[in-house]
Amino acid sequence: MRISEKPLAARLKELGVELHAGVSLSEKTSLGIGGTTDELVLRRFDTIPEVMRLLADEKIPHRFLGGGTNVLIDDGELPWVVLHLPTSQPGMRVEGNAAYVDAAADLGGMVTFCAKRDLGGMEGLIGVPGSVGGALRMNAGAYGTQIGSYVREVELYRAATGEIETVRGNDIRFDYRHTSFAPDDVMLRVKLELPSKPFKEILAGIKVCNEKRRASQPLNQKSAGCIFKNPPGGSAGRMIDELGLKGHRAGDAMVSDRHANFFINAGKASCADMLRLIDDVRERVRLRYGVELENEVILWKN
Ligand code: EPU
Numbered sequence: 001m002r003i004s005e006k007p008l009a010a011r012l013k014e015l016g017v018e019l020h021a022g023v024s025l026s027e028k029t030s031l032g033i034g035g036t037t038d039e040l041v042l043r044r045f046d047t048i049p050e051v052m053r054l055l056a057d058e059k060i061p062h063r064f065l066g067g068g069t070n071v072l073i074d075d076g077e078l079p080w081v082v083l084h085l086p087t088s089q090p091g092m093r094v095e096g097n098a099a100y101v102d103a104a105a106d107l108g109g110m111v112t113f114c115a116k117r118d119l120g121g122m123e124g125l126i127g128v129p130g131s132v133g134g135a136l137r138m139n140a141g142a143y144g145t146q147i148g149s150y151v152r153e154v155e156l157y158r159a160a161t162g163e164i165e166t167v168r169g170n171d172i173r174f175d176y177r178h179t180s181f182a183p184d185d186v187m188l189r190v191k192l193e194l195p196s197k198p199f200k201e202i203l204a205g206i207k208v209c210n211e212k213r214r215a216s217q218p219l220n221q222k223s224a225g226c227i228f229k230n231p232p233g234g235s236a237g238r239m240i241d242e243l244g245l246k247g248h249r250a251g252d253a254m255v256s257d258r259h260a261n262f263f264i265n266a267g268k269a270s271c272a273d274m275l276r277l278i279d280d281v282r283e284r285v286r287l288r289y290g291v292e293l294e295n296e297v298i299l300w301k302n
Contacts, residue, residue: 069225225297
């Protein structure tokens with residue numbers, strides 16, 4: 001979707017919104033997959049309601065892109081503009097046991113920032129790539145930790161009301177890789193409450209998680225982490241591995257030979273390649289185990 005030629009572009013500029021024309025989203029995602037569109041960078045939260053009104057008036061579809069680490073984006077010219085909220089550095093501060101963090105901040109950066117101030121609990125999240133906002137939306141988790149357990153307040157833009165609102169942690173449901181946020185809620189800031197822990201102890205925990213992750217996951221390859229959610233009581237990775245599918249390909253999309261629930265862009269994979277591989281593996285798991293695997297990766301399809 002190209003809006004650089006539209007009158008709307010001038011109004012957006014007045015609001016301080018940066019317009020980047022013809023951005024290839026393959027450069028903005030950890031999978032290295034994604035087509036082309038115009039990108040709007042919103043440096044001030046308070047302009048969001050006005051920007052959204054302008055886009056709605058002109059009937060311009062949009063999507064918010066965060067860290068780009070858990071999303072599979074369609075190929076070619078995309079029918080929506082992409083909105084991005086950058087973070088101010090470092091985008092976080094600590095007061096007692098509370099941490100106030102911008103949703104655009106880096107998740108790992110937040111874990112270490114808090115650790116250095118003797119606030120722990122999130123050691124398991126250390127190697128999870130992406131932004132704090134993405135982690136909130138999905139209730140990211142690893143090694144027994146889920147971010148939702150520590151959330152006390154979330155400031156968000158609620159598309160349903162067109163307003164910026166603050167929601168209490170108790171009013172949000174955090175389930176396994178799922179939350180009660182509406183799909184078009186935009187995470188802006190979070191307040192977390194974290195247990196006090198000496199930095200040294202947190203660091204030891206972080207090291208253990210890092211080692212486990214390095215031993216079992218393909219960290220230096222292009223992926224979106226796990227492709228499927230684990231079915232209740234089971235492991236998608238183990239099932240795919242047992243089917244002998246490590247290294248199985250569709251074009252340049254490949255099942256990782258290290259962790260079978262990680263699908264890799266092994267060259268110039270397209271979204272179509274990745275979708276073929278996902279469907280193929282899902283079907284094989286269904287035939288063998290009678291289990292319908294659900295996507296963990298978020299799909300942005302036309
Ligand atoms: N396994 C295999 N072969 C494989 C992969 C796994 O046999 O190729 C076996 C392992 O040996 C283990 C079991 O399956 O016995 C579970 O594997 P693992 O400990 O790697 O955990 P997982 O259930 O596959 C989950 C999360 C990961 C998270 C890890 C660590 C999901 C879908 N995945 O993986 O999160 O990092 O636990 O806590 O919940 C992600 O969300 O993108 C992600 C990677």
